[in-house]
Structures are given as C-alpha cells and as structure tokens.
Amino acid sequence: MRFIAVALVCALLSACTVTRIDRGTYIADTRHHATSVDSRVRFLVMHYTEIDEAGSLEVLTGPNVSAHYVVPDAPAIEHGEPVIYRLVPEEKRAWHAGVSEWQGTTELNAASIGIENVNLGPVDTPQGRRWQPYPAAQVDALVRLAKDIVTRxxxxxxxxxxxxxxxxxxxxxxxxxxxxxxxxxxxxxAWPDDADIARHLAGRDPKSPADVKALQEKLRRYGYEVATDGVLDDRTRNVFAAFQMHFRPGDYAGRPDAESDAIAAALLDKYLR
Ligand SMILES: [Zn+2]
Structure with missing residues (x-):
C-alpha cells in the first residue's frame, strides 16, 4: 500500500526518484549506485546491405543476421528530419559482426552498435565492376545517427x-x-592530417614500396588483426587493402606503399600516441 502511494506521488511529481521497483515476486532496492561500471557499447561498426531497402529489411528481420539501425538510401523526411529504421534496441546485441577483431577485442557483436546502410556494393556492368555511391541524403542521415551514438x-x-x-x-x-x-x-x-602524412613520407615517393613488417606493426597497433612477420601473403594483403579502402580509397590494391605507411604513422601519432 505504502509502495503504491509512493509510486502515485512519483507519477504526479516527475522530480521524485523511485528507489523501489516491484518486480512482482520481489522488490529491487535501487538506492545504492555503483561507480565501477561501463557501457556495453564501445565500438561503432559500419556496413552496407548489398540489397535494396525492402530486401534489407526482410533479411535483417529474419534469422541469422541483424543490425541496430538501417539507413535507407533515400530516407523519408518527417518534420524536416530523416527517418532511420531501428531494428534492435541499443542495449541488446545485434548479429552483424560475428567473427571479428579490433584492438584486441574479438566477437564485436557483444561490444558494438551496428549500422547497415542500404547500398548495393560492387555491381558488375559492361564497363566493369562499379561501386554504388552513397547519396547525399543518406550520408546526411548517417552522420546524424553516428554523431548521436558516438556522443552518447x-x-x-x-x-x-x-x-x-x-x-x-x-x-x-x-x-x-x-x-x-x-x-x-x-x-x-578518425582521419589523418595531410601535414602529418607529408612529414612521415619524408620525401619518399608515395608509390614507392614500404617495409612489410613495419606496416604490419603499425596496422596492428592501430587495431587490425594482422601478423607482424614481414611476409606479404594473402592475409596481410587483405588487411592492407582494408586499411586503404578506409583511409586511401583511390588505391586499395593491398600493396605496401610509402603513402599507406605514412597514413598509418599519421593516425598513430594523432590518436594512439
Ligand atoms: Zn557487413
């Protein structure tokens, strides 16, 4: 009875803090607050869906795969704001990044929010393989969403x-x-500063070969799961290509060149010194 009275008063006065939660078979006393806590969410992971909006929603609400958000390629606008689909509450784990590793953390589903962007990816055309652009309205919506998440x-x-x-x-x-x-x-x-890249190039031709082991070590420090054995095998080439696709998208052939090496050094200087 006393609890009901408190709850009623609290419902009327929003400033009042409820310290008892009646869960039906017991009462949780929430007056004491721990300080040694952190958030489930420590990473933000970007994807594209490879299919159109309707197909994306069908796949991402079916079995095996999901993401917290889907950003349409042409978002509806309501009250001047883009509408973004939220499929999974942020406190829950979505299934978008199963086998994965970054900065020593594996299985990133548990520690991340996943954003799927409606985009077809590479499409084979008579002129060859063509990547599909991200339209400005989609980028605008994505920026609003991502900025909110990294801030919170x-x-x-x-x-x-x-x-x-x-x-x-x-x-x-x-x-x-x-x-x-x-x-x-x-x-x-993250993004490297041009002046830092130039400083780390130190007069080298950007296309000149870089030391494989040195680049492996830099990318490993930055977060990639890569060997540091100095061997340019397929696995290492895939990691170099992933890094280039992110930070030097004009050439992502996976070759260890001086420019990639300088970009990696510039990023480490700026963010992980
Ligand atoms: Zn993906």
Missing part, C-alpha cells in the same frame, strides 16, 4: 570502423565510396 557512448575515433576493418579476410563492406571523410568532418571517427 563516448566512442573514440579509432573505434568507429568498417566491417572490412574488423573482418578483413571475409568482408569488403562498407566499400571505398563510404563517406568516412564526411563522418570525420562531423566529429565521427
């Missing part, structure tokens, strides 16, 4: 990643046309 969870720049960054042996999404730069300009994710 204080996600650091180096932990805003693509699926290809955390699973470079299996995945190529969100692809070389993904708007990493626009996100960076809005305060989301």
């Amino acid at each position: 969870y204080a996600i650091p720049p180096t932990r805003v990643v693509g699926h290809s960054d955390i699973a470079p042996q299996r995945k190529i999404d969100p692809g070389p046309l993904f708007p990493w730069r626009a996100l960076y300009a809005a305060g989301v994710g």
